[in-house]
Amino acid sequence: MTSQELTEQIFKKKSFLCVGLDTDLERIPTYLLSEKDPVFSFNKAIIDATHEYCVAYKPNIAFYEALGVDGWKSLKKTINYLHSEYPDLYTIADAKRGDIGNTSRMYAKAFFEDLGFDSVTVAPYMGKDSVEPFLEFTNKHTILLALTSNEGAFDFQTLKTGDDDLYKKVIKTSKDWQNSENLMYVVGATKAEYLADIRKIIPENFLLVPGVGAQGGSLEEVCKYGITKNVGLLVNSSRKIIYASDSSNFAEIAAAKAEAIQNQMAQELEKL
Numbered sequence: 001m002t003s004q005e006l007t008e009q010i011f012k013k014k015s016f017l018c019v020g021l022d023t024d025l026e027r028i029p030t031y032l033l034s035e036k037d038p039v040f041s042f043n044k045a046i047i048d049a050t051h052e053y054c055v056a057y058k059p060n061i062a063f064y065e066a067l068g069v070d071g072w073k074s075l076k077k078t079i080n081y082l083h084s085e086y087p088d089l090y091t092i093a094d095a096k097r098g099d100i101g102n103t104s105r106m107y108a109k110a111f112f113e114d115l116g117f118d119s120v121t122v123a124p125y126m127g128k129d130s131v132e133p134f135l136e137f138t139n140k141h142t143i144l145l146a147l148t149s150n151e152g153a154f155d156f157q158t159l160k161t162g163d164d165d166l167y168k169k170v171i172k173t174s175k176d177w178q179n180s181e182n183l184m185y186v187v188g189a190t191k192a193e194y195l196a197d198i199r200k201i202i203p204e205n206f207l208l209v210p211g212v213g214a215q216g217g218s219l220e221e222v223c224k225y226g227i228t229k230n231v232g233l234l235v236n237s238s239r240k241i242i243y244a245s246d247s248s249n250f251a252e253i254a255a256a257k258a259e260a261i262q263n264q265m266a267q268e269l270e271k272l
C-alpha cells in the first residue's frame with residue numbers, strides 16, 4: 001500500500017489507529033487455549049471486531065517467534081486473513097531488524113515477500129547499508145526507529161553528536177539514503193513534545209507512534225505536535241485494546257476501546 005492510499009483510508013475511516021497484535025498466550029482468555037490455534041483465534045476475533053475503527057494492524061513478531069514454529073504459523077495465518085478479508089488495512093511487521101546488507105535483504109524478503117507485510121520496523125544502528133536493502137522494495141515502507149517510547153531511549157538516542165541529538169542525526173542522514181521516500185519513522189507517544197522538532201526535519205513522512213494507552217502517552221499531545229495536513233500519523237495501541245477484557249466478550253470490549261480512540265481521532269481530523 002502506498003502512503004497516499006494509506007492517507008485515503010485514514011480520511012475515509014476517520015481513524016489513524018493501528019491496533020497492535022501483541023498476542024500473549026498468558027493474557028488471552030483461557031477458554032481459547034483449547035482451540036487448535038489459540039493465537040490465530042484470538043487475532044481473528046480482535047480483527048473482526050476492531051477493523052472498522054482502525055487503518056492498520058501491527059503484530060509484534062517477538063510474540064510469535066517466542067512460540068517457535070507454531071508462532072510463525074499463527075503469524076502467517078493472521079497476515080493471510082488480513083489480506084483476504086480486509087485488504088484495505090495496512091500491515092506492519094514489528095520486527096526491529098537490521099544487519100549487514102546481505103542479511104538485511106533476507107529479512108526484507110521474509111517480511112515483504114514471504115509474509116507480504118506492507119512495512120517492517122528496522123533499527124538504524126548499523127547504518128545505511130543495513131537499511132537500504134529494505135528500501136529497495138517498491139510500495140513497501142521501512143519504519144526506522146528514531147526516538148523510541150521507552151526510558152532507555154535517553155541512553156543513546158538523545159546523546160549529542162556534533163550539533164544534533166543522535167535521533168535527529170539518524171533522521172537527517174536517512175533522508176539521503178537510496179529510496180528514502182519509502183521511509184517512515186518511529187517516535188514514541190511518551191515523547192510527544194519532541195515531535196515539534198522532528199516535524200521540522202521531516203514535515204511529510206508518516207510516523208508510527210506507539211505508547212498511547214498502556215505506556216501513558218497522550219493522543220492529544222501527539223496530534224498537537226505531530227499531525228500534518230495529510231495526517232502523517234499511525235498511532236498504535238496494543239495492550240489497552242486487545243486485553244481490555246479476558247471474558248468471553250473480549251472482542252466486543254476491545255472494539256469499544258478502539259471505537260473510543262477512533263472517536264477522539266475523528267475530532268482531531270475535524271481540526272485540520
Ligand SMILES: O=C(O)c1cc(=O)[nH]c(=O)n1[C@@H]1O[C@H](COP(=O)(O)O)[C@@H](O)[C@H]1O
Pocket residue numbers: 020022060094121147148149150186187188210211212213214215236237238239240
Ligand atoms: O516499534 C514499535 O512499535 C515500538 C517502538 C517503541 O518505541 N515503543 C513501543 O512500544 N513499540 C511497540 O509498540 C507496542 C506498544 O504496545 P502497548 O504499550 O501495549 O500499546 C509494542 O509492540 C512495542 O514493542
